[in-house]
Amino acid sequence: MLDSRTIEIVKSTVPLLESANTALTEHFYKRMFRDNPELKDVFNLSHQKTGRQPAALFAAVLAYAKNIDNPAVLSAAVERIAHKHTGFSIQPAQYDIVGHHLLETIKELAPDAATPEVIDAWAQAYGALAGIFIGREEQLYQQSEQKDGGWRGHRTFVVKEKRVESEQIVSFLLVPEDGGAVADYLPGQYLNLHLDSPELEHKEYRQYSLCQAANGREYRIAVKREPGGVASNFMHDKVQVGDQLQVLPPAGDFFMEVSTETPVVLISGGVGLTPMRAMLDQLLTLGHQADIHWLHACDNGAQHAFKNDIQQRRQAHVNLNTHIWYRTPAETDQPAEDYHAEGLMNLAKVKDAIALDGAHYYFCGPLPFMAMVKEQLSAWGIEDSRLHYEVFGPHQAL
Ligand SMILES: Cc1cc2nc3c(=O)[nH]c(=O)nc-3n(C[C@H](O)[C@H](O)[C@H](O)COP(=O)(O)OP(=O)(O)OC[C@H]3O[C@@H](n4cnc5c(N)ncnc54)[C@H](O)[C@@H]3O)c2cc1C
Ligand code: HEM
Structure with missing residues (x-):
């Protein structure tokens, strides 16, 4: 529980955040990848180059600072981000790394405004948010693990079928190497693949929506070839029937749950x-x-x-x-x-x-x-x- 003084200080930094805008998160990612290059195997570096991930993180940080006294406003975003994180198998210890680089970024970009009081308030605020994510992500990990056919972390799947669906889209039918059942999911949810090959500069996580209803036996995804895209071209050109892929359990807060009478x-x-x-x-x-x-x-x-x-x-x-x-x-x-x-x-x-x-x-x-x-x-x-x-x-x- 954050005290009123901490809340007040964090809210007072909103104009500072707004003036820095995505320069804040761009700086953050730059220093994090410099000091923790192992995270290049976790983050999608194309989203760094296009600026979409720095923009998403900035939007989240700003929304948190603005609504720190009204967390209910943030609950949908927290749920979505937690699902996203579980797809990347994010672990509690990694929150310390992110927190460290966030605070250092504030100090480096705004040395005058970053008084010990401001840094302390942000450290507490970050810790509270990290705690919420860690708690929710652990719940999601456990839910995935406890389902029939469920698991936690990486599981080896084999490509059973590769089918051309259009000029640019190929679908892959994936079955677990261990021959067991696979966890159900809600339609709309996605799988995360963790691609690893000498042909790739880094390991690449990519999300692909499941494109058929759950059946307990197998998963189907369909991948569009993106011009210049690292993973989609790899999937189209290199991944063949019989190949193994590392797969994280289904995740995502976009799903359909309707009554049979709902149009x-x-x-x-x-x-x-x-x-x-x-x-x-x-x-x-x-x-x-x-x-x-x-x-x-x-x-x-x-x-x-x-x-x-x-x-x-x-x-x-x-x-x-x-x-x-x-x-x-x-x-x-x-x-x-x-x-x-x-x-x-x-x-x-x-x-x-x-x-x-x-x-x-x-x-x-x-x-x-x-x-x-x-x-x-x-x-x-x-x-x-x-x-x-x-x-x-x-x-x-x-
Ligand atoms: C929840 C979710 C579900 C998804 N479901 C599907 C699905 O069902 N099917 C599907 O095909 N995809 C899906 N995607 C997208 C998928 O995860 C990948 O993002 C997609 O396959 C592209 O990955 P890539 O590695 O081929 O491209 P990337 O290498 O990630 O590049 C993406 C785009 O950015 C461009 N780019 C890269 N670097 C730069 C740069 N420096 N400057 C400008 N542009 C650049 C590339 O040319 C490319 O067009 C989903 C994504 C999410 C988040
Ligand atoms: C309080 C701390 C954090 C906040 C506010 C945060 C925020 C976000 C946001 C807003 C997104 C985009 C979500 C979406 O697209 O729906 C995201 C994605 C992601 N986050 Fe976090 N995050 C935090 C901590 C972490 C930690 C500790 C890690 C581990 C190193 C991490 C790794 C990732 C990864 C890998 C992605 C996906 C990136 C991509 O697709 O390019 N995050 N996070």
């Missing part, structure tokens, strides 16, 4: 369809009663992953409706059959179908795509509690 609208752009496919699979497997809408946007037929699979499901389930947009259809793409509209997704075209009382909306895709979806749904008066989205990278509010 569900699944909206995806590009490879953002992976968590949606797991949700659809689960809804259909459990005999969902209410309407389900599958909205998907991609470039054209060659980029349209799981096309036949979704079409077959639509034919078999009267409550499943599909709405497909192709940005630039190829001559061979058949309107009405392969896609329903040309250009970028525009929800106004399907408002009558999808603006349903009590419906829940799940969406995933590139950030500008999701921002457009959120803006349109919010403009129809749909409250935030019915809007759920996943960012395929360091979290960013839409």
Whole structure:
């Protein structure tokens, strides 16, 4: 429990934090990787280069300082970050490293403002937050371990099947090397792979959404080849059937839990369809009663992953409706059959179908795509509690 003086001092540093902005976290990561280079095998260094992780950490630090006297505001973010951390197998001792570099960063960037009182207040505030994360992460580790087929840390899986789903997306069916069961998950959750190979400069953790409903035996993920991407190109070009991969238990706070009477609208752009496919699979497997809408946007037929699979499901389930947009259809793409509209997704075209009382909306895709979806749904008066989205990278509010 932080005392009122500590809270007051931390809040008084908000203008300082705001003026430093992401320079704060960029400096923090630079000194941490200099002194603790082993963490280069833990963090995604592409997210450092693009600045997305320093931005995510800065947003979290600032939100904490602003709301330190009202922790309830932070609970959703704490839950999301804790899930993210468990995917990287973050351990309590690592909090000391991060705390040390955070305090040193404040001293180095603001030597005049960093009085012993300010540093002491931030040390206490950091310790309190670290304690919350450590406690929640331990709970999540235990939950993963105690499930049927569950485990903690790394487990060796073998690639049982590698299947081309579109020009840029390949799916991998993974089974545990030990031949045992695998833990269930909620549709929307993801796996973390820890890739290690002499061909990679560092070990790389990457998250991939599970793209089918849980079945206790195996996991399927689908990976899009990203231009210049370290892990996705490795997965496409090097990982073959029979190869072993190190896998962390399913994690993530983006998941679907709805009653069978709740209309569900699944909206995806590009490879953002992976968590949606797991949700659809689960809804259909459990005999969902209410309407389900599958909205998907991609470039054209060659980029349209799981096309036949979704079409077959639509034919078999009267409550499943599909709405497909192709940005630039190829001559061979058949309107009405392969896609329903040309250009970028525009929800106004399907408002009558999808603006349903009590419906829940799940969406995933590139950030500008999701921002457009959120803006349109919010403009129809749909409250935030019915809007759920996943960012395929360091979290960013839409
Ligand atoms: C919860 C979650 C679920 C996910 N689910 C999926 C999924 O189901 N399927 C899927 O394919 N992906 C998914 N992802 C994304 C996935 O984890 C990887 O981020 C993705 O595969 C790219 O990894 P990479 O190593 O190939 O690219 P990285 O090497 O990480 O690079 C990412 C992008 O940044 C660019 N970049 C790198 N360095 C620089 C630089 N210096 N300047 C500018 N740009 C740069 C690269 O060119 C590339 O386009 C998910 C992510 C999260 C967080
Ligand atoms: C109180 C301390 C901490 C805070 C506030 C914090 C905050 C964050 C935030 C905001 C994210 C992004 C979450 C998201 O994308 O949803 C994140 C991711 C991450 N954190 Fe932490 N974190 C803390 C401690 C730690 C520690 C101790 C480690 C271990 C070294 C760590 C390692 C990571 C890693 C590896 C990621 C993913 C990075 C990526 O995808 O590029 N964090 N953290």
